[in-house]
Amino acid sequence: MRRPSIGVVLLAMNFAALLLPVGGFWVLRIYESALIRQTESELLAQGAVIAASYRAAWQAAGGKIEDEGQAVAPEWTASPNYDAPFLPRIAKLDLATDAIQPPQPAPLPAAAAPSAAALQAGQALTPILHDAQHSTLAGVRVTDEHGTIVATSGEAAGLSLQHIDEVQRALAGEPVSVIRERGNGPPHRHAWLFKGSALRIVVALPVLDGDKAIGAVVLARTPRALGETLYGKRWAIAMLALFLVAFTVLMALAGRWLITRPMRRVTDEAKRIADGGHGRIAPQRGVMVREAADLADALARMAGVLTSRADYIRSFAAHVSHEFKTPLATMRGTSELLRDHFDTMRPEERERFLANIQAEADRLSRLVGRLVDLARADVMQLSGSQRCDLARLLDRLVQHYAHKGLAIKTDVPSDARVAMGEEALEMVLINLLDNVLRHGGSMPQATISLRHARGHDILVVSDNGPGISPANRSKVFEPFFTTARLSGGTGLGLSIVRSLVGLHHGSIAIVADEASAFEIRLPAASMQQ
Numbered sequence: 001m002r003r004p005s006i007g008v009v010l011l012a013m014n015f016a017a018l019l020l021p022v023g024g025f026w027v028l029r030i031y032e033s034a035l036i037r038q039t040e041s042e043l044l045a046q047g048a049v050i051a052a053s054y055r056a057a058w059q060a061a062g063g064k065i066e067d068e069g070q071a072v073a074p075e076w077t078a079s080p081n082y083d084a085p086f087l088p089r090i091a092k093l094d095l096a097t098d099a100i101q102p103p104q105p106a107p108l109p110a111a112a113a114p115s116a117a118a119l120q121a122g123q124a125l126t127p128i129l130h131d132a133q134h135s136t137l138a139g140v141r142v143t144d145e146h147g148t149i150v151a152t153s154g155e156a157a158g159l160s161l162q163h164i165d166e167v168q169r170a171l172a173g174e175p176v177s178v179i180r181e182r183g184n185g186p187p188h189r190h191a192w193l194f195k196g197s198a199l200r201i202v203v204a205l206p207v208l209d210g211d212k213a214i215g216a217v218v219l220a221r222t223p224r225a226l227g228e229t230l231y232g233k234r235w236a237i238a239m240l241a242l243f244l245v246a247f248t249v250l251m252a253l254a255g256r257w258l259i260t261r262p263m264r265r266v267t268d269e270a271k272r273i274a275d276g277g278h279g280r281i282a283p284q285r286g287v288m289v290r291e292a293a294d295l296a297d298a299l300a301r302m303a304g305v306l307t308s309r310a311d312y313i314r315s316f317a318a319h320v321s322h323e324f325k326t327p328l329a330t331m332r333g334t335s336e337l338l339r340d341h342f343d344t345m346r347p348e349e350r351e352r353f354l355a356n357i358q359a360e361a362d363r364l365s366r367l368v369g370r371l372v373d374l375a376r377a378d379v380m381q382l383s384g385s386q387r388c389d390l391a392r393l394l395d396r397l398v399q400h401y402a403h404k405g406l407a408i409k410t411d412v413p414s415d416a417r418v419a420m421g422e423e424a425l426e427m428v429l430i431n432l433l434d435n436v437l438r439h440g441g442s443m444p445q446a447t448i449s450l451r452h453a454r455g456h457d458i459l460v461v462s463d464n465g466p467g468i469s470p471a472n473r474s475k476v477f478e479p480f481f482t483t484a485r486l487s488g489g490t491g492l493g494l495s496i497v498r499s500l501v502g503l504h505h506g507s508i509a510i511v512a513d514e515a516s517a518f519e520i521r522l523p524a525a526s527m528q529q
Contacts, residue, residue, distance in 0.1 A: 011248070011249070011252035014248040014249075014251050014252050015248055032095050032223075033093070033094050033095040033096060035223045035224050036093050036094075036095055036179070036199075036201060036223045037091040037092075037093055037094075038091075038223070038224075039201045039221055039222075039223040039224065040091040040092075040093050040177050040201050040203060041091040042136070042138075042221075043138060043177075043201060043203040043219040043220075043221060044089045044091060044175075044177075044203055044205070046132070046136060046138060046140070046219060047140075047203055047205040047217045047219050048089065048205065050125070050129070050140060050142065050217045050219075051205050051206075051207045051208075051215075051217045053125060053128070054121055054122075054125055054142050054151070054207050054215060054217065055207050055208075055209055055214065057120070057121035057124045057125060058117050058118060058121040058207075058209075058214055058215070059209070060121075061116070061117040061118075061120035061121050061124075062116075062117050063115065063117030063118065063121070063214065064117075065209045065210060065212045065214060067115075068115055068117070068118070068144070068145055068214055069145060069209055069210075069212025069213060069214045070145050070171060070172070070212055070213045070214075071211060071212050072172060072173025072206065072208065072211060072212060072213050073172070073173055074211070075173075076172075076173030076174055076175075076206065076208075077173065077208060077210075077211050089175050089205070091177070092177065093177055093178075093179060093201065095179070098178075098179055099179075100179050100180070100181060100199065101178055101179065101180045101181070102180065102181055103180055103181050103182065103183030103200075104164060104180050104183070104200075104202060104220065105163060105164055107149065107156045107159030107160060107161055108159060108160050108162075108163055109159060109160065110146070110147075110148040110158060110159060110160040111146070111160065111162075112146060112148070113148075114144045114146075114148050114150050114158075115144065118144040118145075118148075118150045118214075118215065119150055121150065121151075122142060122144075122149075122150025122151035122157075123150075123151070125142060125151040126151045126152065126153075126157075129142075129151060129152065129153040130153055132153070133153040133154075136221070137221055137222075138153070138219050138220065138221040139153055139154055139219065139220045139221065140152065140153045140217065140218070140219050141153075141154075141156070141161065141217075141218045142207075142215060142216070142217050142218075143160075143161055143162075143167065143171075143215050143216045143218070144214070144215050145171060145213060145214050145215055146160070146162060146171075147160050147161045147162030147163075147164075147167055147168070147171060147216070148160050148161075148162075149161060150215070161216075161218060164218075165178075166178055166202060166204040166218070167204055167216055167218060169204065170204035170205060170206045170213075170216040170217075170218070171206065171213050171215075171216050172206075172213070173206050173208065173213050174206070175203075175204070175205050175206065176203070176204045177201065177202070177203045177204075178201075178202050179199055179200075179201060179202075180199065180200050180201075180202050180220075181198065181199060181200070182198055182199060182200050182222065183200075199222065199223065200220050200221065200222050201220065201221055201222075201223055202218065202219070202220045203218070203219045203220075204216055204217070204218045204219075205217045205219075262293070262296055263295065263296075265296075266295065266296045266299050266300075269299075269303070270299055270303065324364065327360035327361075327363050327364050328360075328364075330356060330357075330360045331356075331357050331360045331361065334353050334356050334357050334360075335357065337353060338350065338353055338354075386419055386420055386421045386424075386504060387417050387418075387419065387421075387525060388417060388418050388420050388421060388422040388425045389416075389417060389422070390412055390416040390417060390418050390425075390450065390459075391410075391412055391413070391414050391415070391416050393422060393425060393426060393429070394408070394410045394412060394429075394448060397426070397429055397430070397433065398410065401433055401437070401446075404437060405437070405443075405444065406433060406436060406437045406440070406444050406445070406446060407443075407444070407445045407446070408433070408445075408446045408447075408448065409445070409446070409447045409448070410447075410448050410449070411447065411448070411449035411450070412448065412449065412450045413450070416450050417525045418450070418457050418459065418522055418525050419457065419504060419505075419506075419522050419523050419524065419525045420500075420501075420504045420506070420522060421504075424500045424503070424504065427496065427497075427500060428496075428497045428500050428501065428520070429448070429461070431494065431496055431497050432461045432497060432518055433446055433461070435494070436461075436463040436465060439463075439465045439466065440463050440464060440465040441464075441465065441466075443464075444463065444464065444465065445463060445464045446461065446462065446463045446464075447460075447461075447462045447463070448460070448461050449462075452524060455523065455524050456521050456522060456523060456524055457521075457522045457523070457524050457525060458519060458520070458521050458522075459519075459520040459522070460511070460517055460518070460519050460520075461517065461518045461520070462511075462516055462517035462518075463516050463517075464516070465516050466516070467516040468510060468516065473510050476494050476510070477494045477495060477497075477498045477508075478495065497518075501520055501522070504522060504523075505522070505523055506520060506521055506522040506523065507520075507521050508520050508521075509521075
């Protein structure tokens with residue numbers, strides 16, 4: 001299965017992040033809505049001027065509101081947010097939320113003729129509307145209080161708009177803005193791409209004189225096409241798009257440089273180790289993000305641990321094979337002598353050879369037991385809080401070793417507790433005391449004491465033996481190193497001790513000024529939860 005690289009994923013993510021705002025603008029039609037609101041604002045401004053002009057002409061022609069005006073609700077003649085006489089008209093149309101209505105219905109014959117004042121005011125206003133349409137592109141119709149057209153920038157003078165919803169509402173005093181389809185006229189050339197090109201914005205404003213409506217102004221215009229707007233800015237948009245694409249590619253390359261390059265180097269090093277190469281993973285230098293640097297360091301540490309473990313296993317296997325070869329060779333040679341010369345040997349000779357075989361078998365048994373103990377120490381898992389009643393454990397060990405001829409003196413409080421499991425601590429002390437018994441001479445003695453220092457419990461095991469020579473102090477914790485091989489030593493006891501102590505977050509060392517004393521440092525039991 002072919003998987004994409006991090007560089008490709010970063011590039012795709014950057015392009016997705018780049019296209020997301022564009023898609024959002026497209027889905028929400030934010031820019032087209034802005035153009036629609038701009039058109040609505042222009043129509044509102046034009047309508048307000050035309051309404052004021054019509055009202056002035058109507059009044060000059062002798063129009064009287066007590067004869068012709070229609071009463072409107074107070075909410076349309078005063079604004080709660082502004083002091084009179086201000087009545088602001090704010091553009092609110094939104095292509096994403098407002099319903100698009102069918103094309104505006106055609107005018108119908110009027111039920112009654114307009115008043116003389118309305119006709120005279122309309123005749124004065126009509127030439128102005130024709131001239132204004134050349135620059136504003138807006139179709140304008142002015143009606144009297146009954147919805148009959150008295151002035152228009154086009155045709156249909158004398159017909160009625162009373163049946164149209166926005167006109168009815170305007171004559172009731174309410175300013176209305178709606179979005180309608182363009183109707184049966186020729187489609188705009190950008191209508192297939194931009195929705196606003198197939199629409200018309202219709203604004204109907206009441207002509208108010210005091211608290212009565214004496215007519216309505218109805219304006220309609222197609223909003224400026226988004227395509228035309230974008231075309232006018234095509235070079236700027238192209239430069240911006242080119243810059244964004246270049247910036248996106250540069251960011252992807254920077255991400256690849258910061259993440260992919262160091263990870264590839266670490267991967268190559270890991271493959272080298274996996275294919276049998278020796279040495280540690282080389283540290284990664286240079287600019288890296290924190291996560292990549294942490295990954296490189298973690299893999300380097302892991303490779304170091306695996307390399308050390310592999311070296312340890314090779315060395316361990318070599319020592320084990322060597323330790324097994326000697327007793328096996330002795331047993332094989334002795335058994336061959338017994339098989340070939342058993343009948344001619346004296347009884348004491350046969351007994352001596354059989355004793356040799358028994359001794360080597362015991363040595364192998366001890367070696368296997370120590371290997372099992374070392375394996376248990378290496379794989380032992382800690383569970384929960386590790387505590388041990390030290391005084392009780394020492395009482396048992398004192399009685400056990402007294403039968404073996406080892407005198408143990410303890411300097412431990414009766415309520416002493418240490419942060420190590422009883423089984424593990426017993427194995428540690430047995431290995432140390434066995435060494436005292438093996439090296440302590442004819443009258444071996446051991447002393448076990450406990451003290452506290454800086455958040456640690458320090459357990460000291462000392463003896464009266466000859467001590468450890470300076471040359472051997474650095475070797476005694478290595479597996480299979482022993483100076484008592486002839487007396488049955490396997491060289492694994494102190495390795496087991498070090499593994500168990502390290503597992504419990506402690507350390508063991510030979511006291512510098514007392515070669516025959518071991519100091520075990522453990523976290524204080526009072527600090528363990």
